[in-house]
Amino acid sequence: MTDDPLSPEINLIEARGLFKVFGQSPMASVERLRQGTSRDELRESGSTAAVIDASFAVRRGEIFVVMGLSGSGKSTLIRLVNGLLDPTAGSLLVDGEDIAGLSPKQLRRVCQDKVSMVFQHFALFPHRTVLENAAYGLEVKRADKHERSARAREALAMVGLDGWEDYLPGELSGGMRQRVGLARALASGTEILLMDEAFSALDPLIRREMQDQLMDLQQRLGRTILFITHDLNEAMRLGDRIAMMRDGRIVQIGTAEQILNDPANDYVAQFVQDVDRARVLTAASIMEQPVALLGSGAGPRAAHKLMRENQLAHLFVVDRHRRLVGTVHEADVAEAVKRAHDDLTDIIDRSPATVQGSMTLAEILSDSAESSVPLAVINESGRLLGVIAKVTLLNALSDNGTVDAPDSGVDGLSGPHAESVAVPGTPTGPLVSAESMNSSGGDS
Amino acid sequence: MGPLDALPRLQVGDAFTSVVEWIEGNLPWLLDTIKTVLKWAVNQLDTGLTYIPVLVTILALAAIGWYLRSWAFGVYTLGGFVLIANMDMWDESMSSLALVIVASVCAMGIAVPLGVAGARSHNVSRIIRPLMDMMQTMPAFVYLIPTLFFFSIGVVSGVVATVVFAIPPGVRLTELGLRQVDGEMLEAGQAFGASPWQVLSRIQIPLALPTIMAGVNQVIMLSLSMVVIAGMVGAGGLGGVVYEGVTRLNLSKGFEGGLAVVILAIYLDRLTGALADRAPVARALRVRSAAE
Numbered sequence: 165m166t167d168d169p170l171s172p173e174i175n176l177i178e179a180r181g182l183f184k185v186f187g188q189s190p191m192a193s194v195e196r197l198r199q200g201t202s203r204d205e206l207r208e209s210g211s212t213a214a215v216i217d218a219s220f221a222v223r224r225g226e227i228f229v230v231m232g233l234s235g236s237g238k239s240t241l242i243r244l245v246n247g248l249l250d251p252t253a254g255s256l257l258v259d260g261e262d263i264a265g266l267s268p269k270q271l272r273r274v275c276q277d278k279v280s281m282v283f284q285h286f287a288l289f290p291h292r293t294v295l296e297n298a299a300y301g302l303e304v305k306r307a308d309k310h311e312r313s314a315r316a317r318e319a320l321a322m323v324g325l326d327g328w329e330d331y332l333p334g335e336l337s338g339g340m341r342q343r344v345g346l347a348r349a350l351a352s353g354t355e356i357l358l359m360d361e362a363f364s365a366l367d368p369l370i371r372r373e374m375q376d377q378l379m380d381l382q383q384r385l386g387r388t389i390l391f392i393t394h395d396l397n398e399a400m401r402l403g404d405r406i407a408m409m410r411d412g413r414i415v416q417i418g419t420a421e422q423i424l425n426d427p428a429n430d431y432v433a434q435f436v437q438d439v440d441r442a443r444v445l446t447a448a449s450i451m452e453q454p455v456a457l458l459g460s461g462a463g464p465r466a467a468h469k470l471m472r473e474n475q476l477a478h479l480f481v482v483d484r485h486r487r488l489v490g491t492v493h494e495a496d497v498a499e500a501v502k503r504a505h506d507d508l509t510d511i512i513d514r515s516p517a518t519v520q521g522s523m524t525l526a527e528i529l530s531d532s533a534e535s536s537v538p539l540a541v542i543n544e545s546g547r548l549l550g551v552i553a554k555v556t557l558l559n560a561l562s563d564n565g566t567v568d569a570p571d572s573g574v575d576g577l578s579g580p581h582a583e584s585v586a587v588p589g590t591p592t593g594p595l596v597s598a599e600s601m602n603s604s605g606g607d608s
Numbered sequence: 609m610g611p612l613d614a615l616p617r618l619q620v621g622d623a624f625t626s627v628v629e630w631i632e633g634n635l636p637w638l639l640d641t642i643k644t645v646l647k648w649a650v651n652q653l654d655t656g657l658t659y660i661p662v663l664v665t666i667l668a669l670a671a672i673g674w675y676l677r678s679w680a681f682g683v684y685t686l687g688g689f690v691l692i693a694n695m696d697m698w699d700e701s702m703s704s705l706a707l708v709i710v711a712s713v714c715a716m717g718i719a720v721p722l723g724v725a726g727a728r729s730h731n732v733s734r735i736i737r738p739l740m741d742m743m744q745t746m747p748a749f750v751y752l753i754p755t756l757f758f759f760s761i762g763v764v765s766g767v768v769a770t771v772v773f774a775i776p777p778g779v780r781l782t783e784l785g786l787r788q789v790d791g792e793m794l795e796a797g798q799a800f801g802a803s804p805w806q807v808l809s810r811i812q813i814p815l816a817l818p819t820i821m822a823g824v825n826q827v828i829m830l831s832l833s834m835v836v837i838a839g840m841v842g843a844g845g846l847g848g849v850v851y852e853g854v855t856r857l858n859l860s861k862g863f864e865g866g867l868a869v870v871i872l873a874i875y876l877d878r879l880t881g882a883l884a885d886r887a888p889v890a891r892a893l894r895v896r897s898a899a900e
């Protein structure tokens with residue numbers, strides 16, 4: 165469950181065996197929890213175990229999402245990181261320094277210089293203008309007036325609020341208020357940003373907009389973000405990695421794809437059931453290695469042989485550097501063989517449908533529908549990384565994970581392998597029968 | 609013979625007396641300091657207020673009223689204070705005003721820290737509350753006995769009795785105001801590394817200001833209501849006028865003195881109300897309700 169131990173230069177936040185228990189004699193409760201008492205049993209004795217034995221590491225520059233249902237301890241966890249709450253047991257390193265042992269004064273320094281926070285209900289100061297709100301972190305640090313104002317304005321501009329400096333928060337819409345909250349955190353210049361359900365109070369459209377903006381900012385600024393949400397779609401969109409939390413415990417840590425394709429237990433599986441997979445999974449995560457590739461110098465006979473052996477109706481043609489040249493189709497190849505041509509150049513379809521590995525399934529859906537051959541996944545330099553057949557795409561979109569069902573040994577994390585493509589007996593239906601990939605085997 | 613008769617008579621009053629006597633015997637320096645400072649403050653303010661030509665003071669008060677509230681209030685102030693001068697109550701009114709101001713400042717000076725302490729700690733709050741209940745319900749006259757004991761007849765006794773009587777709403781409303789501040793505001797302060805003092809002074813108090821100002825208002829009103837009682841112990845001012853009216857059965861004088869108190873009271877009440885409305889938070893609240 166824990167990440168592999170990485171060096172502190174990589175891990176900006178690192179929790180080891182972290183506990184937080186509310187109630188009388190919390191230490192004794194921790195002992196009981198360690199000895200296997202359940203959270204519910206503990207609750208009967210009047211104590212709430214909000215965080216139980218949590219270990220995780222947040223790497224410098226990543227967005228780490230903590231995800232779980234209401235009451236699972238997310239807010240408590242995030243409040244341990246900036247010292248709003250004291251851990252009952254365990255250690256919590258922020259930039260190599262254990263938060264648990266710090267004096268109030270040292271803790272304030274950490275909050276001023278290293279960690280800032282964005283709140284669910286914005287927590288803006290209503291009596292201060294937008295600019296004064298954004299400058300708050302710097303004011304606490306006693307930065308001089310000019311620097312304060314300059315940096316606050318800069319942060320406000322970053323979130324698209326230039327021109328609103330002199331308004332009061334009460335005059336702004338919800339989305340704008342949270343941008344002020346974000347600007348306040350950005351202006352203070354800390355490397356770590358804690359965001360506790362920062363977008364949950366916003367309506368869906370605004371929320372999306374804010375997510376986009378956050379990802380945009382993150383691209384430019386490269387802060388380290390600990391983001392909390394109970395919305396899995398949000399978690400999957402934003403998170404470089406996601407920690408699933410349940411009843412105070414972290415039950416799985418992994419990338420969106422890992423969690424989606426390989427849930428650690430039923431709880432996680434249930435959770436990911438109704439996630440909008442189309443917006444989460446990327447082309448790269450479901451693409452497969454092509455069964456066979458044709459070198460651009462090969463002739464019609466070689467192509468024909470390869471097609472017959474692999475029962476393919478088409479082939480992808482690549483050059484020496486595996487850059488995609490195009491596709492050739494069975495009928496054209498047969499024709500060329502018949503006429504004893506020794507060159508393929510005339511029959512190569514040089515404009516096959518291609519997609520980037522980072523595109524989401526939603527984005528490649530229509531391309532896939534329009535293309536008679538599988539989509540080619542290429543990188544910036546045109547190198548063929550993999551292919552996505554319609555059946556693969558449809559399987560990935562249905563949440564029961566049939567993608568890698570036929571060959572159970574396949575590791576879901578790295579995407580299914582070639583064999584699953586041409587295996588006979590993949591589910592058939594009207595859409596699938598239109599699939600060109602394994603036609604010659606079936607319909608003759 | 610009822611069972612209660614078996615209980616020996618508890619000497620509650622005597623116990624209080626011995627506390628008072630102990631203070632007098634052991635803390636004379638404290639009593640002297642209080643006496644000197646208060647006497648000096650009231651006299652300075654009183655002399656200052658009466659030194660300025662009457663018309664100038666009236667115009668200044670009216671201007672303040674107009675500026676902070678409305679032109680109608682300015683007109684009221686003008687008329688009210690002209691009437692006071694016309695009734696020959698000017699000097700008495702100014703010395704009462706001086707007493708009320710000094711007493712209110714002292715009362716708030718004590719009440720705010722107590723309110724802050726109460727808001728920060730439930731234990732402190734548990735101790736303060738019954739004390740405040742007692743101070744508020746104890747008949748005001750009773751305060752006169754120990755104060756006379758300590759400070760003898762004169763304006764200082766008047767001020768001290770007034771302060772004791774006026775403190776409770778100041779403490780209560782300060783504590784209430786601070787407690788009402790949204791916990792998320794405090795968290796936001798802490799999350800950015802603000803010290804407890806920074807949280808208190810830059811977040812909590814500004815946000816609690818409307819409630820604290822309501823406390824100031826009540827303190828001032830209670831102080832004014834003590835003016836007459838203070839007049840009985842020789843604090844002079846309008847209280848003296850009313851007291852004289854009572855003892856000599858001089859109806860017209862008593863009424864005029866009372867009317868002057870009312871004019872002062874309305875002026876101070878509306879003025880503090882206007883001040884509360886000018887607090888940044890009050891402005892923010894108006895902005896929000898206008899937006900919704």
Ligand SMILES: Nc1ncnc2c1ncn2[C@@H]1O[C@H](COP(=O)(O)OP(=O)(O)OP(=O)(O)O)[C@@H](O)[C@H]1O
Binds near residue numbers: 237
């Ligand atoms: N100060 C506190 N005192 C006692 N119990 C607390 C305190 N704070 C949180 N808890 C309890 O700890 C548990 C976890 O709470 P927490 O707020 O961390 O959950 P959460 O995952 O953030 O939930 P939500 O999605 O509702 O915000 C809850 O059962 C809550 O009642």
Ligand SMILES: [Mg+2]
Binds near residue numbers: 238239240361
């Ligand atoms: Mg929460």
